[in-house]
Amino acid sequence: MIKVENLHKSFGDHEVLKGIDCEIQSSEVVCVIGPSGSGKSTFLRCLNMLESITSGQVTVDGFNLKNKKTNINMVRTEVGMVFQQFNLFPHKTVIENIMLAPMKVRKISKNEAKERGLKLLKKVGLSDKANKYPSSLSGGQQQRVAIARALAMEPKLMLFDEPTSALDPELVGEVLEVMRQLAIEGMTMVVVTHEMGFAREVADRVLFMDEGIIMEEGRPDVIFSNPTSGRTKEFLDKVL
C-alpha cells in the first residue's frame, strides 16, 4: 500500500527527515512514536503530499508521489487524514461536513451522500448530532465527526496525526474506540500517537522515530518490552 525509499524532507536548510525507508501493507496498522520534533507529523504529511518531498521515492496505492504527472487530488481521495485539531468546517453542520467531499470530489448525489453520512455518524455513535454545528460538540465528538468525514470518501488508507492529543483525558477513550473498530475492520492505518496503550494493543507494528529517521521498528510487544536501541529505551522510560 505504501512504499517509502530514502525519503528526505527539508524546510529551508533545516533537514527534518533524513532518509526514511519503510513499507506498509494493506490492512496493516502502524503506530509511529517518538519525541517531539522528531519529524513524525512531517513524515505523515509527506504521505498525502501536504508537504512536498525533497528527495526519495514515495509510492502510495500505486501512485508515485514524486512523479509530477501524478494527480495529487486523486491520491488524496484514497488517503483519509485526521488531524490533532480536528479541523472541522465551522460554517457547516456535522452532516454537511461529511457530505461535502463525496459530493464535490466523488460526484455522488446529495441523497447518496447524506445516506452515507448518516450511516457513518451511526458508526461513530453520533447519529443525533447530524444537524448540529461543530462548535456545539465536545472535542471527542468533533474528532469522531472528523473520522467519519474522512471515511466518507471511502479511502483505502487512513492517516492519524495525534488524534487524541488535543482532547481532555476523559474524551480520549471514545476516539480510540472508533479507531480500534476501524482497525478490526481491516483499514490500513498509520497513526502518530502518544497513546502507548493503544499502540501496544492495536498496532501490528510500531515505528520509533528520532531525529528524522526510523530508529527502530517492530512488533509492539517487542518494542515496548525489549527495545534494542538506547534512544528507544530512553524515550519509553519517559512516557510509560
Add this chain to the structure above:
Amino acid sequence: MEGRFNWAGVIDFLPELGTGLYYTLLISIIGLIIGFVLGAIFGLGRISKNKIFYGISSIYIEVIRGTPVLVQAIWIFFALPLITGYNMASVTAGIIVIAVNSGAYIAEIVRGAVQSIAKGQVEAGRSLGLTHNQTMRYIVWPQAFKRMIPPLGNQFIISIKDTSLLSVILVPELMFQGRLIASNYFNAVEIYTTVAVFYLIITLTLSYILRMIEKRLDVQ
C-alpha cells in the same frame, strides 16, 4: 434667537437636496459594488503566488492608500482626460473615484480575512481531495466573507462620506447641492445642518442593516 434662523425655509430646498441625495446614493452604491469586485480581485492578488498578479495588486493598493481621495478625484477628472483625450462626465468620474479608492481598501480587507482562516481548514479540504479552487470556494470564502462584514461596513461608511469630496469635481451630490444653495441664499447654518443630518441618516441606516446581517450570521 427665535427668528435668527429660518429652519422651516429648508423645506423649499428639499427638491435640490433630494437630487443631491440621489447622486450621493447612486455613486456610493455603484462605486462600492465595483469597488468590492476590485477588492476581491486585488485582495486575492496580494495572496497570489503569481509574482506579476501580486506586484500589480501591491502597486495599486499602495498608490491608492498613499494618496488622498481629493487628489485622486481631481486627478481623474482634470488630469486623466488630458492624457487620454477623453472627457468624462463628472458623475462617471465620481463613480470611478469611489470604486478605485474603496477597491484598494477592500482588497486589504479581503486579504486579511482570507489569511485569517486557519491553515488547518485548507489542509482539511485538500486532504479530502478537494482542489485548490473548491477549497477556496466551499471552505475559505464562506468563512472569510463572514469575517469581512464588519470592516466592509466600516469601509462603506467611509466611502459614502468621501463622496462629499466629489463636489470639487462638480458632481451634483448632496454636498455640492448644499453649497450651491447656501451660497445663493445665505442660509449656511440651516442648509449645512440639514446636509449633515442627511449623511447621518444614511450612515446610521447602513450601520443598523450591517448589525442585523451580523446577528443573522452569528446564529450559526
